[in-house]
Amino acid sequence: MESLVKNRIKAIKKGDQNAYAEIVEIYKNKVYQLCYRMLGNRHEAEDVAQEAFIRAYINIHTYNPDMKFSSWLYRIATNLSIDRIRKKKPDFYLDAEVRGTDGLTMYSQLASTDASPEDTLESLELQEIVQKAILKLPEKYRSVIVLKYIEELSLQEISEILDLPVGTVKTRIHRGREALRKQLGHL
Template identity: 35%
Template sequence: MAKNPGKIIEPDNELMKRVAKGDDEAFRMLFDRHYRLAYSVIYRHIGVQTQAEDLVQEAFLRVYKAAPKYEPTAKFSTWLYTVVTNLCLNYKRDKARDRLRLVSGNDDEGGNPLEQLAQAVEPDHDSLDAEERVRMVQEAIAELPENQRMALILSRYEDKSYEEVAEILDTTVAAVKSLTSRARETLREKLARFFDE
């Protein structure tokens, strides 16, 4: 069987070594290989397409800048998920700070008045179609604490093992199991009234 050099799949860690030496083609290959997964994680976390696209660009810019210091102690994809996760957490913190500045009369315990109003309105259970249910689930996930949300997204939607999630979030497997369990329980409680049979 003849080998076609164009068909050889170079390992990510080798591509990162090339990127560290200024090889833009290697960077493009990494970008093409991992763009969809990075975008998927960011979009599920942020929920806004244009912001997700911007954050993917920022994530890969960080990958490019970090290439000279990159140490392949873990799989590249695990390291990339760590970069993406940290970027999402920083983005959410910044957005929360911006919202606090914009909402006048927003006490520490008062919360966002618009969110309180939305929570007070009871939807008609019979009129919930599939799209509305998906939106409600997404909103409930977005309201989870950061660490629970990321553990759930990575394990449930990105099919990462508990071990991989623990490595990405820099915690223990037991902590990841606890985070995902609490996230699921919180979602069950928040969504039970909307999904009663």
Template identity: 45%
Template sequence: MNFVETRLAKLARNGDRAAFTELVELYKDKIFHLAYRMLNNKQEAQDAVQETFLRVYMNLHRYDDKQKLSTWIFRIGTNHCIDLLRKRKNRTYSLDAEIPDGEGNDFYSMLQSYEPTPENQVIVSETQMQIRRAIDSLSEKYKTVVILRYLHDMSLQEISEILDMPVTTVKTRVHRGRAYLKLKLEQEPDLQDA
């Protein structure tokens, strides 16, 4: 148990805004990376960070000092991202429909370009992009555990606590997600030539 985390949580719970600001500073980048990996959208990830910390602030009275604060914050962020993914899956759009308050733009004009910028070409290698696409193609239940395990280097126990599921289930999902990724990456022609 991290003493500093526990102390900051107690101070924030008692209304110390500086302590809460310090908690946000400790975890905002980690939550952003989690949200960006799950949502694959920078703006949605930034919004998810804000919503996560709003929920943390509103629920500090529910935080149990016996558990790791980081696990509790990651659980809130992960659950929020999962909710957003579910809502996204249930939405249907007509690409020709005009966007409300979109100044005459339709959804076609809002589609993200997959053309890499010169900066991205330097920063992100082709292999990383292929791995990213493979992770993005995972179903929600496998994608979440793979991101937490391999991109955030969390233990199976930590993931179990964040997702509130048995360690055996987490282990199975990590194994199946990894097997799917391996199969998907073996099908990538550029990786076979390397």
């Protein structure tokens, strides 16, 4: 898929605007989910994801083809999400409700379709508790936890996206996990 994307980018640089629509189609769900996990609000995630695609299009000439396009795009989306978090009042997002099943598609689906209603409800409640705990993390830990465990990216990819040394990424993942462990210790 990366070679298809790189071919589309070459077409975009030559003025083919339709090629960018294909790239948006490929990455729109991943970018939205990343923003949602960072922000915990569907409307804000949609706004930031859209802004990320606009910024990527405007700055496509700065994209380095030696880097994975997805890493470059995730860096833009992550930075915009962090900017949005910093502009918020500190407690605004801490108690934000996670409505119903919005955004829970990133978690593993239930293994069996025969799960009892009680098991299903318990699983959804646990996912909601984990999402709320992630939202309480400082943004420097939240970003690495989302990229590592929700987006399942490698340490190298996270390093590229956040423009941090791999050692710093490892430290932040460790500290983020410890913070989550403390918040979720009652489970």
